[in-house]
Amino acid sequence: xxxxxxxxxxxxxxxxxxxxxxxxxxxxxxxxxxxxxxxxxxxxxxxxxxxxxxxxxxxxxxxxxxxxxxxxxxxxxxxxxxxxxxxxxxxxxxxxxxxxxxxxxxxxxxxxxxxxxxxxxxxxxxxxxxxxxxxxxxxxxxxxxxxxxxxxxxxxxxxxxxxxxxxxxxxxxxxxxxxxxxxxxxxxxxxxxxxxxxxxxxxxxxxxxxxxxxxxxxxxxxxxxxxxxxxxxxxxxxxxxxxxxxxxxxxxxxxxxxxxxxxxxxxxxxxxxxxxxxxxxxxxxxxxxxxxxxxxxxxxxxxxxxxxxxxxxxxxxxxxxxxxxxxxxxxxxxxxxxxxxxxxxxxxxxxx
Amino acid sequence: xxxxxxxxxxxxxxxxxxxxxxxxxxxxxxxxxxxxxxxxxxxxxxxxxxxxxxxxxxxxxxxxxxxxxxxxxxxxxxxxxxxxxxxxxxxxxxxxxxxxxxxxxxxxxxxxxxxxxxxxxxxxxxxxxxxxxxxxxxxxxxxxxxxxxxxxxxxxxxxxxxxxxxxxxxxxxxxxxxxxxxxxxxxxxxxxxxxxxxxxxxxxxxxxxxxxxxxxxxxxxxxxxxxxxxxxxxxxxxxxxxxxxxxxxxxxxxxxxxxxxxxxxxxxxxxxxxxxxxxxxxxxxxxxxxxxxxxxxxxxxxxxxxxxxxxxxxxxxxxxxxxx
Numbered sequence: 001x002x003x004x005x006x007x008x009x010x011x012x013x014x015x016x017x018x019x020x021x022x023x024x025x026x027x028x029x030x031x032x033x034x035x036x037x038x039x040x041x042x043x044x045x046x047x048x049x050x051x052x053x054x055x056x057x058x059x060x061x062x063x064x065x066x067x068x069x070x071x072x073x074x075x076x077x078x079x080x081x082x083x084x085x086x087x088x089x090x091x092x093x094x095x096x097x098x099x100x101x102x103x104x105x106x107x108x109x110x111x112x113x114x115x116x117x118x119x120x121x122x123x124x125x126x127x128x129x130x131x132x133x134x135x136x137x138x139x140x141x142x143x144x145x146x147x148x149x150x151x152x153x154x155x156x157x158x159x160x161x162x163x164x165x166x167x168x169x170x171x172x173x174x175x176x177x178x179x180x181x182x183x184x185x186x187x188x189x190x191x192x193x194x195x196x197x198x199x200x201x202x203x204x205x206x207x208x209x210x211x212x213x214x215x216x217x218x219x220x221x222x223x224x225x226x227x228x229x230x231x232x233x234x235x236x237x238x239x240x241x242x243x244x245x246x247x248x249x250x251x252x253x254x255x256x257x258x259x260x261x262x263x264x265x266x267x268x269x270x271x272x273x274x275x276x277x278x279x280x281x282x283x284x285x286x287x288x289x290x291x292x293x294x295x296x297x298x299x300x301x302x303x304x305x306x307x308x309x310x311x312x313x314x315x316x317x318x319x320x321x322x323x324x325x326x327x328x329x330x331x332x333x334x335x336x337x338x339x340x341x342x343x344x345x346x347x348x349x350x351x352x
Numbered sequence: 353x354x355x356x357x358x359x360x361x362x363x364x365x366x367x368x369x370x371x372x373x374x375x376x377x378x379x380x381x382x383x384x385x386x387x388x389x390x391x392x393x394x395x396x397x398x399x400x401x402x403x404x405x406x407x408x409x410x411x412x413x414x415x416x417x418x419x420x421x422x423x424x425x426x427x428x429x430x431x432x433x434x435x436x437x438x439x440x441x442x443x444x445x446x447x448x449x450x451x452x453x454x455x456x457x458x459x460x461x462x463x464x465x466x467x468x469x470x471x472x473x474x475x476x477x478x479x480x481x482x483x484x485x486x487x488x489x490x491x492x493x494x495x496x497x498x499x500x501x502x503x504x505x506x507x508x509x510x511x512x513x514x515x516x517x518x519x520x521x522x523x524x525x526x527x528x529x530x531x532x533x534x535x536x537x538x539x540x541x542x543x544x545x546x547x548x549x550x551x552x553x554x555x556x557x558x559x560x561x562x563x564x565x566x567x568x569x570x571x572x573x574x575x576x577x578x579x580x581x582x583x584x585x586x587x588x589x590x591x592x593x594x595x596x597x598x599x600x601x602x603x604x605x606x607x608x609x610x611x612x613x614x615x616x617x618x619x620x621x622x623x624x625x626x627x628x629x630x631x632x633x634x635x636x637x638x639x640x641x642x643x644x645x646x647x648x649x650x651x652x653x654x655x656x657x658x659x660x661x662x663x664x665x666x667x668x669x670x671x672x673x674x675x676x
Contacts, residue, residue, distance in 0.1 A: 112457035131416020139424035165413035333592035
């Protein structure tokens, strides 16, 4: 680990006392449970995909600390603009897990974010959600709401025009944004050194006139601490921050990818020793907040939650033909009416 | 009040911003400078820089930020300085603005207006004469609106601002100051999705929009001397298309001539010809005809007249279709 990276927990779980956040014990246990649930839900998704019960998705394995740690610092009034590897973020913020499975099973209904949750929809074109996050922050300021707006993205996104345009806007308008980059070392097969010649992602913030910081992305307390600071700064008018979470994508890019084609097994093994959940468990154990029975309880609760979510998702009826037509515009156009009628006639006559 | 199109559009924005505090404008040079064509003149002085936002030079972020503002409940009007620069924002328009309603099953909508000057006929620089409207007409979820008069400009812009879906509002540069017209002082809407018959006639229906309307009207005057009285339809909204009005007219007149300045292949004329062929083939007395820009890059000033449909070219077309 490099020196310029903010870390609270060393890889062996040893805490740096001067940097330890003052979180009550139940919160620490909650962080653990959220990370463990994320991992279990992610592994379940992989199984579902392999069994043909879910489509292609981007696994979150290895990102539990940066997702959960940063999202844990959010308040309900804050907004989140996710990318496509955000399972832990959703779980932490309370998006029903059913929605996640449903969407990646191929049903748009999963992205109907429940009212009251300020989470935007998944954004697949890389980096294109960053301008949305900036516009949202501009709107909140105009409406005099003291809330922050987070955008999540990967290291590949930092090469996109939208990253540069959005961060430039954020700098110029001093918006209440926190840009959180999960630098997981790869954009599909492209290593980060081929993505940028900059030494760090965090330093890119300097070009836009605001602070960039770097956290050990496998350290949930480091992520929580930096996110909390940046969010408070944003809410109080102090402007945007770029947080680089230095982490590693333990899984494939998506279930359609085979990472063994472009990275060495030894590298993956090396990173597996820095597992975010393992590290946090050692810390909790040291504090007397983790034991086997706690682990059992956490796993059991996660399993129940996941099974229920999968059941709900699988029992959700498939979309009706009209669902696609009625959500294209606020009101159906005459042409859409005709095309829907044609489709419905076709379906009526379809051989059973 | 007698207003030109610039003044009518400016008045529409003033009135909508007064009416609804969630309406704001953003874009390049739209504040202090009042816009390069002065469309947003006076807005900054009246509504302040919180609502009249001079942005950095970044089209994708202008549209992208507008989408984010819409997510948080605002109704931004974004100006893209020329249509030739809107391509930088295509991903935001196609991948997000057009689809968020569907992707979120209605939780997020994008009530934004993207205003941009468009079209040739003013002998401008490269990239300043584009008419790429059909690119947008193929994107489900987007609406495309083009006024041809100051009256329609005001009413269509107000309707677009109040519309709950993303609207690409194309302003024919050539018509900005082409003439004045009586425009009511009070706000009013010209409904989207409805064409207007600007000239009733017989024997042939001419469908056009934007800056081609005065060209077609001139041609209609010219052929009147030969006893030909074409019916002229101004589409006003290109997406969703008012197919019904076009069909009704063509079934009555028996002939269809489409005039647009965009290139011919896959121009909106192709779709108009196709649906008329599908639904009105047997009422046609002559093959459908198109008079359009050619499938070439819009020429610079010295060559623009080769490209730009003229009243003379339209006249020849009318005579030819009447003979067949």
